[in-house]
Amino acid sequence: MNRKGLTLIELMIALAIVSVLVAGIYRTFASQQHTYAVQEQVVDMQQNLRMAVSQMMRELRMAGFGRPDVKMYGPDGMHGVYKNVVTPLDDGTGVTIVGGFQQVATVATAAKSGETKLLLSDASGFDLDKRQYLCINGTESHRIKSITGNEIVFYSNNGTNDNDGELTEDHYAGEPVFRMLAVTYSIGTSEGKTCLLRDDNLGAGPQPVAENIESLRFRYVMANGDVLDVVPANRRDETRMIQVTLVARTDKTDPELDKVGDGYRRRTVTSNIQVRNLGFL
Numbered sequence: 348m349n350r351k352g353l354t355l356i357e358l359m360i361a362l363a364i365v366s367v368l369v370a371g372i373y374r375t376f377a378s379q380q381h382t383y384a385v386q387e388q389v390v391d392m393q394q395n396l397r398m399a400v401s402q403m404m405r406e407l408r409m410a411g412f413g414r415p416d417v418k419m420y421g422p423d424g425m426h427g428v429y430k431n432v433v434t435p436l437d438d439g440t441g442v443t444i445v446g447g448f449q450q451v452a453t454v455a456t457a458a459k460s461g462e463t464k465l466l467l468s469d470a471s472g473f474d475l476d477k478r479q480y481l482c483i484n485g486t487e488s489h490r491i492k493s494i495t496g497n498e499i500v501f502y503s504n505n506g507t508n509d510n511d512g513e514l515t516e517d518h519y520a521g522e523p524v525f526r527m528l529a530v531t532y533s534i535g536t537s538e539g540k541t542c543l544l545r546d547d548n549l550g551a552g553p554q555p556v557a558e559n560i561e562s563l564r565f566r567y568v569m570a571n572g573d574v575l576d577v578v579p580a581n582r583r584d585e586t587r588m589i590q591v592t593l594v595a596r597t598d599k600t601d602p603e604l605d606k607v608g609d610g611y612r613r614r615t616v617t618s619n620i621q622v623r624n625l626g627f628l
Contacts (some may be wrong), residue, residue: 350370350542354362357584360388361503362534373587374441376448376481377555378608379482388599388601388612389599389612389614390598391452391558391597391598391616392559392595392596392597392612392613392614393595395454395557395558395559395560395595396557396560396595396616397613398556398557398592399465399543399556399560399595400591400593400618401555401559402556402557402560403543403556403591403618403620404530404581404591404618404620406444406446406448406530407444407471407591407620407622408620408621408622408623409446409447409448409624410432410433410444410445410446410622410624410625411432411444411445411446411484411487411607411622411623411624411625412446412447412482412485412525412557412624413446413447413476413486413525413527414482414483414485414486414487415432415445415446415480415488415490415527416477416488418489418490418501418502418503418512419480419488419489419490419527420490421490421502424479425445425480425527426529426548426598428529428592429443429445429529431558431583431584431585432445432446432579432582432583432586432622432624432625433443433445433567433578433584433586433622433625434550434569434583435565435577435578435583436529436533436585437577439497439562439564439565439566439576439577440533440534440535440565440567440591441531441532441534441563441565442531442532442589443486443530443531443532443548444529444530444532445527445528445529445530446483446527446530446624447482447485447488447525447526447527447528448525448528448530449472449525449526449528449596450523450525451469451472451473451520451524451525452467452468452470452472452523453467453468453520453521453524453526454466454468454483454484454518454519454520454522454524455467455468455497455520455540457517457519457520457521458514458518459514459517459518460514460515460516460517461513461514461607461620462513462514463496463500463501463512463513463514464499464500464501465483465499465501465514465518465585466497466498467497467498467499468497468525469497469558470494470496470497470499470518472526472617473491473499473526474490474494475494476549477549477550478526478549479491480526480527480528481499481524481525481526481527482506482525482526482527483518483522483524483525484518484522484523484524486572487514487515487516487522487523488526488527489501489502489512490502491513492512498569501513505587509511511533517620522578528547528548528549529547529548530545530546530547530548531545531546531548531553532544532545532556532563533546533553533563534560534563534564535553537555537558539559540558540559540598541558541559541560542555542556542557542559543555543556543560543593544556554567556609557595559597559598559613560593560594560595560598561595561596561613562592562594562595563591563592563593563594563625564591564592565590565591565592566589566590566591566592567584567586567588568586568588568589568591568619569585569586569592570585570586570626571585571593573592584625585627586625587621587626588606588619588620588622588624589622590617590619590620590622591617591618592615592617593615593616594613594614594615595613595614595615596612596613596614596615597611597612597613602617
């Protein structure tokens with residue numbers, strides 16, 4: 348009976364061919380895995396950028412909604428600090444904006460121009476401390492002097508405590524009532540990561556909006572067209588557009604980039620946001 352088998356040389360050749368094929372498959376798999384991991388990091392980074400830009404654009408556009416003025420701020424400014432709708436940080440890395448960002452109630456009973464009191468559907472969203480600023484229907488804002496049940500009384504127009512303020516126009520039942528906020532955007536850290544932070548100045552402190560936002564810069568376009576990195580205090584109300592530049596980076600490094608940098612991939616986004624309400628103040 349004629350039996351045939353593989354010689355040692357044939358077996359070694361077969362093993363060599365299989366090794367080459369396995370090595371090729373492994374390299375292809377490793378390359379695809381690396382590409383997938385990089386794309387996943389890039390997608391996460393871009394989502395963080397979109398989230399950061401979307402949040403800021405919405406609120407920056409609404410800055411000044413409610414037409415805040417001296418009678419709303421009080422003599423020392425909102426929270427004793429902010430006397431303007433737009434208050435940039437001196438180093439250009441943050442900004443505080445004032446506006447009616449949160450609807451928390453409606454007008455319960457119609458009130459006439461000149462009246463000093465207003466009945467709300469629910470006054471629990473306000474207090475006499477940090478939540479003492481309100482906007483009625485986006486047309487006028489006041490600082491609350493006292494709250495009795497759902498009835499509120501305003502401070503006077505000149506910021507003193509001994510006279511009540513007056514409504515500047517008629518208001519009707521069902522009109523929206525907003526909480527006026529001083530919202531601060533800045534860069535900081537949260538859980539060891541550099542983040543875009545948002546602080547509504549109600550006591551909770553800065554909260555992260557988007558992770559791995561490495562840099563935040565603001566520039567300001569004034570009513571006469573000047574573009575400023577630093578806005579003097581006496582020109583803050585002239586702001587008409589805010590240019591925001593954010594730099595985001597991936598959460599993890601890419602080993603292939605270690606030789607030409609720190610290994611992180613980055614994206615930069617610049618948005619020009621028109622502060623529409625400031626032209627009406």
